[in-house]
Amino acid sequence: xxxxxxxxxxxxxxxxxxxxxxxxxxxxxxxxxxxxxxxxxxxxxxxxxxxxxxxxxxxxxxxxxxxxxxxxxxxxxxxxxxxxxxxxxxxxxxxxxxxxxxxxxxxxxxxxxxxxxxxxxxxxxxxxxxxxxxxxxxxxxxxxxxxxxxxxxxxxxxxxxxxxxxxxxxxxxxxxxxxxxxxxxxxxxxxxxxxxxxxxxxxxxxxxxxxxxxxxxxxxxxxxxxxxxxxxxxxxxxxxxxxxxxxxxx
Numbered sequence: 726x727x728x729x730x731x732x733x734x735x736x737x738x739x740x741x742x743x744x745x746x747x748x749x750x751x752x753x754x755x756x757x758x759x760x761x762x763x764x765x766x767x768x769x770x771x772x773x774x775x776x777x778x779x780x781x782x783x784x785x786x787x788x789x790x791x792x793x794x795x796x797x798x799x800x801x802x803x804x805x806x807x808x809x810x811x812x813x814x815x816x817x818x819x820x821x822x823x824x825x826x827x828x829x830x831x832x833x834x835x836x837x838x839x840x841x842x843x844x845x846x847x848x849x850x851x852x853x854x855x856x857x858x859x860x861x862x863x864x865x866x867x868x869x870x871x872x873x874x875x876x877x878x879x880x881x882x883x884x885x886x887x888x889x890x891x892x893x894x895x896x897x898x899x900x901x902x903x904x905x906x907x908x909x910x911x912x913x914x915x916x917x918x919x920x921x922x923x924x925x926x927x928x929x930x931x932x933x934x935x936x937x938x939x940x941x942x943x944x945x946x947x948x949x950x951x952x953x954x955x956x957x958x959x960x961x962x963x964x965x966x967x968x969x970x971x972x973x974x975x
Contacts, residue, residue: 726823726846728888730929731759736892737782738929740850741769748772748822752841752850753890755782757789770794772822776801776809777852778838783890802830802837813839831878833871834861840878847882849933852890854878857931858914859897860942862973872965875943883934894918894928900975901941904968910949914939942968 729741733755741763743749750773754760764771771794776784779801787808791797800819801809813819815830826841831854838861841850853861854871855878863871898918902908914935921928937944944950945961954964 728848728930729763730888730927731763733759733786734782738888738890738892738927739786740888742821742823743767743769744823746822750775750821750823751786751790752888753777753783753852754786754790755784757786757793760786760790761793764793771797773797774799775819775821775826775841775850776806777840777850777854777890778835779803779806780835780853783852802839806837815839829877831874833863833866833868833874836865838866838874842881842885844882847884848886848888848930849878849881850888851878854889855887855936855940855943856889856891856897857887857894857918857928857936858901858940858942859893859972860940860969863969868966868969869962871969872962875965878933879937879944881933883932883937885933886930887933887936888930892927892929895922896975897972900972904971904975905941905953907949907953911939941965 726744731739733739737755739754740752741749747769749769749771752775774797798810799808800811800813802813804812813828817828819826824843826843829840829842831838831840834853854874902911918928938947941950945964
């Protein structure tokens, strides 16, 4: 299975999954035109669309794809999302034309948010729940819900390759360096991010194992997080809440 990252809007990503059968599925389409251009250039047909949450920058491309491929199965967490044909729930297993996803409910960013975990291929499509060195803003859920949603990701196979919905990495790195004054701890991370931008033009995908080491929103029990908790006198959840609230105004 191959995964093509499609730039969308200002900083969104959508994903086209495909293989030699020329069948494909799409994750979180914001704009149909660049997706369809790639699909037609490679003689692919779209069989499934998978939506992580209801925000328009993850759903507004569905209508255009359906115009080109009217038989597409649209999977989402809510019947309120336009054109949904199959509503998915926590712990569901759903098979596409290419693979099988386990559905994990991750409220926080929105109440309906779900993520798609392909254990066999060791890939995760996490929408706006987790970002490289950060996490999604909490719009509809509570901080505690987001904290628990991230814990679910932290428990997955550390070799999981993660595809998130936005390119926020550099902003997240700048925030961590400035707020926690731990710039020296992120020198290697910055070099890797600079390398990714130079060679790929983006910092997605990324490895869960690296996030467990450096993403303090995700893991409050890393060596670095333990040091910061001690310095600030915070519990695991208090560290997460402090970072998320501070990031909101960064």
